[in-house]
Amino acid sequence: MIDTKEKLIDTAERLFADHGYASTSLRQIINKAGVNLAAVHYHFGSKEELLDALVHRKAEAVNRERVERLERLEAEMGGRPLAVEDILHAFFMPTANVAAANPQFVRVMGRIHSEGLMPGIAQKHFHPTAKRFLAALRRALPDLSEAEFAWRVHFMMGAMAHTMCATPFFPVPQDDFHGRMRRLVAFLSAGFRAPAAEH
């Protein structure tokens, strides 16, 4: 069948979101999708590459909107460095749009994060775009030392991954992803602009 591949991805997305990546066996997926076990390896090669295909299907839209927003900012400012807030806003808000349109996918990203698969996935699907944002951020914060800047980016990575993906352990309106991102941008902007710790 022509769309065995799509059906596998759809089914995997549902099951990964509900039960996690590691806890979902390929046999569960193929049973629900009604195909044979080896079809997975024919189309994808491995369980991991099935996950990769799943992420790739949605990551492109996020990356495209991120770049559009960044380029719009750069055009507005014409050469001058951008504001930290604006850069972070351009980076985080597109994820809120995906979250609204496709909660299933965000739940899978949450699983990816909480199961420790995020570094590989981020590197592969998001890093090329993210590098442009880091360059803009560096220009916006010329007074920080290289080391201080690198560490603050590292802090941001942690807060970001945890916030976009992990379920907070307190009750929260499910659909307020925009608000969550706005709070995150405010918090991180202040952190980035803090005076460097003395040594």
Added chain:
Amino acid sequence: MIDTKEKLIDTAERLFADHGYASTSLRQIINKAGVNLAAVHYHFGSKEELLDALVHRKAEAVNRERVERLERLEAEMGGRPLAVEDILHAFFMPTANVAAANPQFVRVMGRIHSEGLMPGIAQKHFHPTAKRFLAALRRALPDLSEAEFAWRVHFMMGAMAHTMCATPFFPVPQDDFHGRMRRLVAFLSAGFRAPAAEH
């Protein structure tokens, strides 16, 4: 043998640090320790509880030093709210001491984080103490709404876990854990004191 248990924990610590938790099989551990597979299940019950025992052995020292520092601060201030920086400093610095004395263990914690096992471990071994710090932090930031405060704590969790445990993707002096924590405290303190994002 009386110390089969200790030998298993020691061996597991080495192997978990070097190769990760999931990638280390019980069979590797028992071969290196020179004991039988079933001994693991006799002494610990499961692979997961072996890890638990390993963490428990070191977590107590961290928790004790954290509480001591917090109580010393509270005594100094006698009733008045503490400063955000001081609270965070008291919370993060003890981890730097463990890192210096026992790099092996910190590497295991890094594995725990990057393999997505941190929530469970943190809940079990660190949360009771951490709650006292959250209470102090709340008193230090009375003007934040409950929601804003909860989210900022969430951001901190992400930055913390990522920073204490994850290997940064840039070169960094291995033993500068104190410096890393100081930078983190400065970053987070500024974030906590940022004006709340408007809604």
Added chain:
DNA sequence: GTCTATACTGAGATAGAC
């Protein structure tokens, strides 16, 4: 090219002899 049936390897867990 697409898929089915089946076999292979290695994981954690367990029952019961000693």
Added chain:
DNA sequence: GTCTATCTCAGTATAGAC
């Protein structure tokens, strides 16, 4: 307390039908 033997189930690999 310890060890042997065995169980179940995972991801993966291959042979061959269509």
